[in-house]
Amino acid sequence: MTDPTDARPAAPRPTDPLDARQAASRTTDPTDVHQAAAPTRDPLDVHQALAGVRYPESVSLHPDGDRVACVIDGVAHVVTLDGVLEAVGDCQGPVRWLPDGRLLRTPSPSELAVEGWRARVDGEIEDLIPGEDGTVLVRLADPGSDRDGSHLGLRVPDESDPFVLTPGGRLRRLAWFELGDDRPHEIVLPGLTVWDADWRDRRALAVTSEDETPAGYYRPRLDLVEDGEVRTLHRTSWQLSRPRLAPGGRTAVVVEGLSIVSGRVLRADLVTGEVAYLGELDDVTDLGWLDDQTLWFTGWSGTGVHGGVLDAADGRVLSRWTARGTLGGRDGQPSLSADRAGTVAAACWESPELPPEVAVAVLGEGEWRPVTALNAGLAGLAVHQEETTWTGRDGLPISGLLLTTPEHGDTTPEHGAGPRPLVVMVHGGPTWLWSSSFAPAESNQLAVPLAHAGAAVLLPNPRGSSGRGQDYARAVIGQAGEADLDDVLAGVDHLVATGVADPDRVAIMGLSYGGYLTAWAVTRTDRFRAAVVMSGVSDWLSFSTASNLAGGFDPLYHAGADPATAEGRERLAARSPVHHAAKAAKAATPTLILHGERDRTTPPGQAEQLYRAWSAAGVSTQLVLYPREGHELVEPAHRRDAAQRVIGWLTGGGVL
Known part of the structure; x- marks a missing residue:
């Protein structure tokens, strides 16, 4: 019998944006991460090349499983499983x-x-x-x-x-x-x-909230809408996503978890109204019905992904696979599309060695094989990635990804790599993660360029991160800036102790909550030679009234600290970098602040407050506001400018 995933990719695009001859001379076995490591290149050239990555979005498998639709650069395409790609027409959604x-x-x-x-x-x-x-x-x-x-x-x-x-x-x-x-x-x-929402037999199953702002997403309910009547099935203090109505109409499922939702599966009996967890499976981000008895699922597993098939009656996992890579999807969470027979799945797949491509797999096996070659010319930019583990202050194992470009992927002094500059990049969320991907996108996609600049780049997943279950994710609640920062600093200590990092050339940077932890770290330690705060929170007090999600985020992550009370204000101020500028002055870490002018998640006032507090305290700092931009930079000129400024800041600070 023919394996439907045994397809040959389309012919690669012939030109490496940086050096086609060099790419052609390299070994391309994607299973050998040592050979995949690229020689050092100018980080700005690498960043510019990565700006050309083409991401297949909204990947949808045909019901017969023989072709895949997706959106590439604002155009709908259909690709067959033997790699024939055809443009269909404009598609802006x-x-x-x-x-x-x-x-x-x-x-x-x-x-x-x-x-x-x-x-x-x-x-x-x-x-x-x-x-x-x-x-x-x-x-x-x-x-x-x-x-x-x-x-x-x-x-x-x-x-x-x-x-x-x-x-x-x-x-x-x-x-x-x-x-x-x-x-x-x-x-x-x-x-x-x-x-x-989901839709079946003219009934809608919806995740809703009374608050129309993103703060409401943190206080959701699950509603069934039938014949004009709205029936609330479930309310929760956690977050909900991916509601799914079962064939036959008796049951429904939804994922309940934290923040950008990765969590456990809830099953709702639409007749009795009973709602309960379906088995013990965790870190699910997407799922769907194969029939009224079984579900497919996918989600995070450590720094990779997992998926398989689940019994919808008792939650037994009928099959489960894990893979080292990332399945792209809505909101950046792993997602896939299954065929009518429940045998084949399609998704946007990438790994440390493979840029994003449309890929297919046997649903129950998860061996992803690309059927496009949209980004083949970028494969030579791959860097060595390895998962590294250390111990938190309380003995809890913490892990993350380490990116380097040594000659053979070695990171130990005896192989000639020696202690090198270290750049720590902290992810947002806080319930989010760094996953094994070709070029991690957060923080202006600078992880791979900085590795090409000769730095060791640490992408830590401290407590609060996804991929290790709900207990690990919830460990940051009420502890923002405490144990999670300790986990990050312990990772720095680990890399210094093992000879990977030069203790005198260490920098820290991050976006959103990662920007907050960066600014907060500057008030807690003098070990960093430079810091870069991108779209960060500097004052939880002003955030509580200015951000479009604060009314949901604050009660959750600050464990109910109420800015309307003196006690609540005191607790929020106690963990706000702007209220500890004197400590930042003592640490004297030069801090670059980058922010979008129209950001409503962490409004630009957060950046302005940090700039004023740091400059008044005598900390070397610079604020850059980008017009028309939101929480992350998207305009090519702005992304280039930010990359130049970050690399210049780290170079001027003596890190690179």
């Missing part, structure tokens, strides 16, 4: 296969279309969920509504002048279409905004 095999796409942010039919909605389409009955559910966001932090901390574009906000006035909503009919049917959810 998701793309989905209908049960009858036709392709549904979004030609513009407010349009959906399939073979001669096109309809428009009043808002921006965030998701399309086809039904089995010739209908499609549309999840859309009103113009002017807040995006969450995973969507750059910006608003959905709205050109109204003046721009007016009223509570409950800018929502995420649901509507559905009969295919062929251009009139949408609104699903009325009074006073609720919708974060995620």
